[in-house]
Amino acid sequence: VGEVGYLITGVKDVRQSRVGDTVTNQQKPAQESLGGYQDPKPMVFSGLFPVEGSDYPVLRDALEKLQLNDAALVYEPETSAALGFGFRCGFLGLLHLEITRDRLEREFNLDLISTAPSVSYNVTLEDHSEVEVTNPSEFPEGRILEIREPMVSATILVPSEFIGAVMELSQSKRGEMRGMDYLSEDRVELRYRLPLAEIVFDFFDQLKSKTRGYASLDWKADGEQAAELVKVDILLQGEQVDAFSAITHKDKAYSYGVLMTGKLQKLIPRQQYEVPIQAAIGSRIIARENIRAIRKDVLSKCYGGDISRKRKLLEKQKEGKKRMKMVGRVEVPQEAFVAALSSDEDNGKDKKK
Secondary structure: OOOOOOEOOOOOOHHHOOOOEOOOOOOOOOOOOOOOOOOOOOOEEEEEEEOOHHHHHHHHHHHHHHHHOOOOOEEEEEEEOOOEEEEEEEEOOHHHHHHHHHHHHHHOOOOEEEOOOEOOEEEEEOOOOEEEEOOHHHOOOOOEEEEEEEEEEEEEEEEHHHHHHHHHHHHHOOOEEEEEEEEEOOEEEEEEEEEHHHHOOOHHHHHHHHOOOOOEEEEEEEEEEEOOEEEEEEEEOOEEOHHHOEEEEHHHHHHHHHHHHHHHHHHOOOOOOOEEEEEEEOOEEEEEEEEOOOOOOOOOOOOOOOHHHHHHHHHHHHHHHHHHHHHOOOOOOHHHHHHHHOHHHHHHHHHHO
16 A cells, blocks of 8 residues: 555455555555556666576476565566577566576576567557567567667766776767766765666676775666667578677777677587687678688698699598588587676676776
8 A cells, every 4th residue: 555556446355456456445546556556667778598408497396486475576588599498588687687686597497598688669650550679589670760768867977087088988888978066175975867778787896896896876867769770680601690699889889790700709619610600780790700720631641642632632632621611500608698697797807908
């Protein structure tokens, strides 16, 4: 009752009521329920996939149990061609995500892969229909009129000596300054409007790092804003790997493509043939790395003699590699997915630096 919630119209036993219901007089009942209570809205979305496919039923039961005492947790089944069966989960923030994942691993003995956190976008198509996108795989193909991303109003309290570092960080995250006030001689309040997608991943860690831990951050939802966003696909030998796709700002698409292709080049083992790793926006390739082929030394048995014999052996090997590449498939090991997608490893690298 009050700000917590209300109780349902017409309930005979108050003990059967739930938060959000309305209590009313039985002789003179209210015509409509009282407003004021809203279900918590997820702000950050991330996919949770079990490392072992046989753990999918265990993960499903674990999420059902967690939802009993965590009304803010939202999840739905999701299938990935690379990671198998899992769940697309919605969280209130990155801390909520980390706590939930930790509880699943600790209390239910699960080994999980979590994809990079993302937020929901509203996409307006050419026919003026609207689509809500919570996953890069849901990003619509074809002509798009506008993409709107969620925004937040952030308040940062920081010592005056770190103002420059905080302003530089906020501007690099596409922040718009709304005001600055000196609370005392050495304490400053900065107000920014920032895209939610820019602060859900590592903004708080960078803020603490640049201010030696003295800064504090508070934020709340602040509507939506149109932005130039694109979907970056990662292609492995010409085939799209949906687990590595991401929706990012146009200006940061190239850096994401270079980062992810470089990671995968180191993580995927060498094959019998050369494997290209490409980052693409639509049909345009923006970054590329190659995994060199494992080559057998076919000339080791040639001790001199005519050069034409050596050339014949090399041409035969080249044709064999070409046929192998046409029918071969590149298997990405599970460790590569964990290393490339896990936010824990990225945060660990930042901390070491």
